[in-house]
Amino acid sequence: MPSSPSKREELGLSREGRKSESAPVAGDGPVVRAFGILERLACSHEAMRLSAIARDVGLQRSTVHRMLGLLTGLGYVEQVAETGYYRATLKLWELGQGLIVEHPVKRVAAAFLLDLHRTTQETAALSILDGEEVLFLDKIIAPRPAPFLTRVGSRVPAILTAGGKAMLSLSPDARSIAKRLVATTGRDQGLTLKGVLQELEDVRRQGYAVASYAPGVVAVAAPVMGRDGQGAAAISVSAPVQRLNAKKQAKIVECVLTTSAQIAERVGRL
């Protein structure tokens, strides 16, 4: 019954383009353009001048001006009073917050994540697999935090993180995803398809994954099994190598495994 043409391409939030354009949306319809402008603004972190936006999205200044008027009317954008620069408001955040609050996995996992943090005294995180990337849903950072590269709401290529490997190890299309990932992001990491698949197999067998995405911090992750046997999500504990020894790592592995099982059980019977 369903169906829909629309090619549903990559999300591609282009994390903070600094001066890179988020996408030349010229040639599309008004709706696409409006979102292009809003996204550019949302990624910017600072108020932008009209012409900067126009340049980035590749549209006429007059067009951008009108669009910004619409977006302002809708409450997604505001002008800084003195400078006249444009800036995204928090309305987007409000909307998004309403979404995440209702997310079933994140909902039940929250409490367990807190427990996990308390017993290990390290950073605990929850992530899901979306396409070839891992999306961080929640994170409880340790008092003395390690220099993490990820934050809640950010994306990372799946094979690079422990959580990503954990979920990939249960995915039926792991092979094709791994292939593409090795070809693209794995290029400079020196990853081989064979090696990756072997590792995923190991992960699947032992039930947890280990990885070091940010330099100097290692993460241990276990998949949260959905009722379909695939990995619905992954929980992980990350700690700087200095604070880690064989014994502590073993303990963390154990905690992560039991916690993931508990979450899976609660998610299973929703």
Added chain:
Amino acid sequence: MPSSPSKREELGLSREGRKSESAPVAGDGPVVRAFGILERLACSHEAMRLSAIARDVGLQRSTVHRMLGLLTGLGYVEQVAETGYYRATLKLWELGQGLIVEHPVKRVAAAFLLDLHRTTQETAALSILDGEEVLFLDKIIAPRPAPFLTRVGSRVPAILTAGGKAMLSLSPDARSIAKRLVATTGRDQGLTLKGVLQELEDVRRQGYAVASYAPGVVAVAAPVMGRDGQGAAAISVSAPVQRLNAKKQAKIVECVLTTSAQIAERVGRL
């Protein structure tokens, strides 16, 4: 010299309309309609059928169909495979998360909020004043949480919360805001303009506010002074009345006051 016509009306996220329509956006341009549909979907919490959306938003089914196609292509919406229902994706959340992470006040306040929670052992929250409403930016909930009505990302009429009063007490247009609020939401609360203004005056003098928005839980809040002397934000501590006595409340007041001063100092010299 900025400028811009656009009336910038209420945000009005219409928290979970259940079956109320988020807005009859018919008669507007494509951009406004697209956002209307997306908002409706984002507030829904469950996947919706095409015709339900069309009814709520007051548009032709064919129109909604095309719009949903666009939104799907952009990655903001997806179809549930089996049922064909439509649902908002987490892209909105990702975008919003990028915004909030960079929010200056929330950034510096986060650590202090955690301290505040640790020393008081109760729920600590950070809110800002937007128009006549208070918007909750952050919250650290106590282990045994009280039955809160608010969540991060939600809005509440300003006079009803401790944080709102704290910020209002420093606002130059407190009078006009209070007037409108008393007329609307204060109607059933039995608030009088005179009483509210008197209370705000008291709050301004003593530097903190007390309120009980959710039944059975009282909150103590202090404004975080911006460099312009107005309240840039407010921090608050909430606790169920059972856990509260005069001595503990006094301690909380003290903690909240010192914390707000510390944050203000750090925010001031950014």
Added chain:
DNA sequence: CCATATGTTCCGCTGAGCGGAACGCTGTCG
């Protein structure tokens, strides 16, 4: 002072979006 870049307004043109109508499908009721 002119030169440059910006934000803003104006206006004729055009195609993206519009919505009525029709089609295929799936249930449901008589």
Added chain:
DNA sequence: CGACAGCGTTCCGCTCAGCGGAACATATGG
């Protein structure tokens, strides 16, 4: 079983929202 109702989807002619070039006003600054 056929009639019916509601749904998602597709088609198509119409039209107005959006388009962008051009002109204008207003800073910056050399």
